[in-house]
Amino acid sequence: AAGVIQSPRHLIKEKRETATLKCYPIPRHDTVYWYQQGPGQDPQFLISFYEKMQSDKGSIPDRFSAQQFSDYHSELNMSSLELGDSALYFCASSSRDVWGPLHFGNGTRLTVT
Amino acid sequence: SQQGEEDPQALSIQEGENATMNCSYKTSINNLQWYRQNSGRGLVHLILIRSNEREKHSGRLRVTLDTSKKSSSLLITASRAADTASYFCAPNTGNQFYFGTGTSLTVIP
Numbered sequence: 001a002a003g004v005i006q007s008p009r010h011l012i013k014e015k016r017e018t019a020t021l022k023c024y025p026i027p028r029h030d031t032v033y034w035y036q037q038g039p040g041q042d043p044q045f046l047i048s049f050y051e052k053m054q055s056d057k058g059s060i061p062d063r064f065s066a067q068q069f070s071d072y073h074s075e076l077n078m079s080s081l082e083l084g085d086s087a088l089y090f091c092a093s094s095s096r097d098v099w100g101p102l103h104f105g106n107g108t109r110l111t112v113t
Numbered sequence: 114s115q116q117g118e119e120d121p122q123a124l125s126i127q128e129g130e131n132a133t134m135n136c137s138y139k140t141s142i143n144n145l146q147w148y149r150q151n152s153g154r155g156l157v158h159l160i161l162i163r164s165n166e167r168e169k170h171s172g173r174l175r176v177t178l179d180t181s182k183k184s185s186s187l188l189i190t191a192s193r194a195a196d197t198a199s200y201f202c203a204p205n206t207g208n209q210f211y212f213g214t215g216t217s218l219t220v221i222p
Binding site for chain 1: 146148153154155156157158161201203208209210211212213214215
């Protein structure tokens with residue numbers, strides 16, 4: 001069965017650079033969530049989208065933005081990167097109809113040097 | 114806060130023993146879900162219990178829900194070394210999923 005695809009798997013950037021993370025949800029899933037997980041931390045909710053509209057906003061910094069496209073894939077754009085942005089970034093998708101389980105991708109490990 | 118709070122933060126048991134983790138939350142929920150995370154990997158959904166259910170089983174997993182106490186527990190029976198992971202609960206209030214700090218379970222072979 002198709003799973004949530006995230007790219008790239010690893011990304012190394014320098015401070016003040018920008019990064020774009022991509023997420024391809026499971027087909028027919030209409031909702032996408034983004035989470036940030038620092039070393040030894042719990043997953044922090046950043047933002048979610050439903051049917052290409054922002055649904056909910058968590059602890060996403062103003063330097064970050066995200067959107068969901070017509071094909072339901074989503075991108076997380078991160079600018080003016082800081083050392084503290086180094087983390088695992090997960091995308092998850094679900095179907096809102098059933099308030100069912102989240103299906104997570106394997107994440108993008110971002111390292112800011 | 115809509116996130117669940119897991120207890121204990123860490124749990125170490127021998128293989129074959131049972132492991133119990135608890136979750137408390139503060140808001141009314143549609144359902145409550147438990148997830149597992151192996152180090153450095155994405156979370157994996159384990160089981161979902163709806164607000165009108167009190168107990169649910171799935172293989173070696175047993176979940177209970179007490180909406181009056183706003184609490185849930187996850188029991189893993191006959192644990193295996195492969196169960197070593199972090200476990201998170203996610204009280205679901207619709208389109209929002211917030212995770213707590215999780216329970217880190219270590220199963221010693």
